[in-house]
Amino acid sequence: MTSTTKPVTPFTGQTHYLTDADLRREINDGLQVVENWNSANHDLFYGKDGDLTGSDKESQEVSMLALHLLQSALVHVNTLLLQDILSEEKWHKRLTDADRRALSSLFWTHVNPYGRFELDMSNRLELGPLGSRAGR
Numbered sequence: 001m002t003s004t005t006k007p008v009t010p011f012t013g014q015t016h017y018l019t020d021a022d023l024r025r026e027i028n029d030g031l032q033v034v035e036n037w038n039s040a041n042h043d044l045f046y047g048k049d050g051d052l053t054g055s056d057k058e059s060q061e062v063s064m065l066a067l068h069l070l071q072s073a074l075v076h077v078n079t080l081l082l083q084d085i086l087s088e089e090k091w092h093k094r095l096t097d098a099d100r101r102a103l104s105s106l107f108w109t110h111v112n113p114y115g116r117f118e119l120d121m122s123n124r125l126e127l128g129p130l131g132s133r134a135g136r
Contacts, residue, residue, distance in 0.1 A: 033106055040108040044070055078105040084126075 016023065045067045052060040082103060085091065 029102075033104060037106045037108075040074075040106075040111075041067065041071070043113055044074075044108070044111070074108060074111065075105045078107060 018024075045063075052063050054060045054063060082105060086095075086103075
């Protein structure tokens with residue numbers, strides 16, 4: 001080790017965290033996204049209070065894979081919804097760089113895990129690649 005190199009210790013990281021308000025804000029914003037998504041997991045996987053059930057490891061693994069598939073599908077649909085909205089010209093001028101950085105597909109407030117669902121299998125949602133939408 002040369003005299004110009006300083007060892008990185010947990011204390012150094014904590015000091016940087018305590019002295020840098022922007023770093024604290026960025027870390028806390030990231031933690032809020034994770035906590036929000038964890039609450040979504042609890043609501044989406046509501047059987048047995050959000051706990052994995054099953055007497056064996058295989059049952060629990062299947063449950064976890066089903067939850068992961070549901071999460072992936074939700075993020076995919078959310079991404080398509082965001083792309084659709086952001087493809088409108090009015091949003092190009094309205095959003096700042098900070099607004100664009102804050103966008104995330106990890107939202108679920110539009111999900112209704114309880115209640116009545118009306119499915120119309122003869123109609124498709126207009127979600128897809130941006131170039132494939134007719135009339136735009």
